[in-house]
Amino acid sequence: xxxxxxxxxxxxxxxxxxxxxxxxxxxxxPPFTAExxxxxxxxxxxxxxxxxxxxxxxxxxxxxSFNDISCFSEDFKExxxxxxxTHLQDLTEEERKQIKEILE
Numbered sequence: 001x002x003x004x005x006x007x008x009x010x011x012x013x014x015x016x017x018x019x020x021x022x023x024x025x026x027x028x029x030p031p032f033t034a035e036x037x038x039x040x041x042x043x044x045x046x047x048x049x050x051x052x053x054x055x056x057x058x059x060x061x062x063x064x065s066f067n068d069i070s071c072f073s074e075d076f077k078e079x080x081x082x083x084x085x086t087h088l089q090d091l092t093e094e095e096r097k098q099i100k101e102i103l104e
Contacts, residue, residue, distance in 0.1 A: 003073075003081035004032050010088050011100045030104065032077050039102045040084060047095065048087075 001009075008029040015027040044051055050066040061079040064070035071082040088096065 003078045003085060005029060007081040007084050008032075008103060010085055011096065011103050013100065013103050032081070032103075036102055037077065037080055040080060040099070043095075043098060043102060044084070044087070047091070 013029060015029055017025050017027045020026050041051075041053075048065050052062075052064045054062045054064075056062055056072075060072045060074050061076045062070065062072040063079055063083040065083070065087070071079050071086060073079040073082065084099070088099075091099070
């Protein structure tokens with residue numbers, strides 16, 4: 001399971017599904033669109049105020065918060081999801097609900 005899927009699961013988002021041509025079922029989470037990513041960044045900035053988003057010389061994206069919790073990956077979506085997953089335990093129930101609304 002990648003960080004984006006883990007974030008959707010942690011937020012309580014249910015998977016959508018489609019029938020396959022051979023009678024199976026294909027399950028998937030809604031896309032983690034640019035709009036959702038931007039809204040999530042805005043939410044995190046409102047919550048933590050000091051977030052640094054960078055790309056290093058090796059091509060990895062890097063997100064760091066004021067309390068030195070940092071996440072990095074070569075995929076921006078994965079880095080943002082990992083950062084969100086790391087901070088979920090610090091959020092109130094209302095703030096978790098806001099994240100769920102962003103991701104739906």
